[in-house]
Amino acid sequence: MIQEVPKAQAFVATEPTISSPFDQVVCTLYEGDYHKGVAVLINTIVNGGFTGLFWVGYRGDLPPWVTQLQKREDGLYQVGKALLGFHAIDDKRHFTHLKPSLMTQLIDKGIAGNLLWYFDPDITVRCPWNFFERWIRFGVCLNQEISMGVMPSDHPIRREWLELTRVAGWGEPARQQERYYNGGFVGLSVQNRAFLETWLRANELASASGVDLTRFQTGSRVNTFHFADQDAMNIAAMYAPTPLTTLGPEGMGWIPGGFTMYHSVGGAKPWRKKFLVSALRGIPPSNADKHFLASAFGPIQPYPPNSLKRMRHFARWASFIGRFYRRG
Numbered sequence: 001m002i003q004e005v006p007k008a009q010a011f012v013a014t015e016p017t018i019s020s021p022f023d024q025v026v027c028t029l030y031e032g033d034y035h036k037g038v039a040v041l042i043n044t045i046v047n048g049g050f051t052g053l054f055w056v057g058y059r060g061d062l063p064p065w066v067t068q069l070q071k072r073e074d075g076l077y078q079v080g081k082a083l084l085g086f087h088a089i090d091d092k093r094h095f096t097h098l099k100p101s102l103m104t105q106l107i108d109k110g111i112a113g114n115l116l117w118y119f120d121p122d123i124t125v126r127c128p129w130n131f132f133e134r135w136i137r138f139g140v141c142l143n144q145e146i147s148m149g150v151m152p153s154d155h156p157i158r159r160e161w162l163e164l165t166r167v168a169g170w171g172e173p174a175r176q177q178e179r180y181y182n183g184g185f186v187g188l189s190v191q192n193r194a195f196l197e198t199w200l201r202a203n204e205l206a207s208a209s210g211v212d213l214t215r216f217q218t219g220s221r222v223n224t225f226h227f228a229d230q231d232a233m234n235i236a237a238m239y240a241p242t243p244l245t246t247l248g249p250e251g252m253g254w255i256p257g258g259f260t261m262y263h264s265v266g267g268a269k270p271w272r273k274k275f276l277v278s279a280l281r282g283i284p285p286s287n288a289d290k291h292f293l294a295s296a297f298g299p300i301q302p303y304p305p306n307s308l309k310r311m312r313h314f315a316r317w318a319s320f321i322g323r324f325y326r327r328g
Contacts (some may be wrong), residue, residue, distance in 0.1 A: 015088075020110075027054070029089070030058050033301070034269075036296075038304075047080075052110070057102050080299045085189035116188060116189070117185070140237075141185070143260075152179060173212055174238065181233065203232045209224065253287055262287060
């Protein structure tokens with residue numbers, strides 16, 4: 001039986017030695033209990049056929065589940081046919097603002113040699129990995145938001161972004177945008193790194209506008225920058241001289257018709273949910289919850305088998321309750 005490591009016992013990462021670039025790199029960031037999301041994200045991608053490198057930036061301790069994995073002499077861990085490396089991050093900014101810098105460093109350090117993806121740790125992948133390999137050929141991969149996913153080119157917030165960029169000397173955007181994209185996922189080839197550089201400049205623009213980058217969000221959507229990292233990424237989608245290739249909100253499982261990912265946005269992450277309590281409040285398990293639980297037993301097991309069995313059992317009962325009673 002797999003046992004959780006006591007919280008008091010911390011594992012310290014040795015920075016892996018990367019001797020040559022990897023053709024494909026998937027990266028993410030976590031702290032606290034988000035390591036459970038990282039484990040299941042990795043499971044879903046490995047199960048889909050990924051054989052490259054996972055690179056995980058973290059704050060705090062290494063996940064307790066690393067003891068399940070074989071560690072190589074170069075400091076990387078074996079996960080199925082893929083490899084996994086950890087990088088400790090000492091930065092006061094909220095992790096959501098570190099995505100473009102993490103991806104840029106992976107290129108600059110010679111770790112990512114060709115194709116690079118970032119996934120938030122509350123995402124699971126639904127389809128075979130070769131779809132992502134095919135998708136990325138067409139440019140920078142983005143996914144439309146569900147909340148205010150339509151943001152016309154003449155939207156007042158977007159016009160405010162344009163005012164700021166023009167004052168900063170950016171000139172005219174490379175393209176008009178009518179959609180607003182979610183910052184939890186991006187994929188690109190190394191040759192399209194200009195998107196990351198533009199994203200970094202947009203982060204600096206937000207900071208110069210008074211945004212506190214130690215916080216996840218600022219005020220409400222009436223602010224010029226609300227989800228500042230996501231807003232900055234959308235400014236990059238306007239200005240970066242790189243091709244884009246995008247999905248709608250179905251891409252993250254928010255509306256029917258998707259097949260690529262589930263993204264569990266909001267505070268009620270699958271690993272935190274009390275499924276029966278939620279069902280009695282009229283909120284049954286989501287498809288994202290069910291996929292998380294189905295994928296939590298794999299190359300990495302973030303739960304002891306009996307604990308996962310109980311969670312799945314409660315989720316089944318919660319789904320049954322949801323057939324008869326749900327909010328709205």
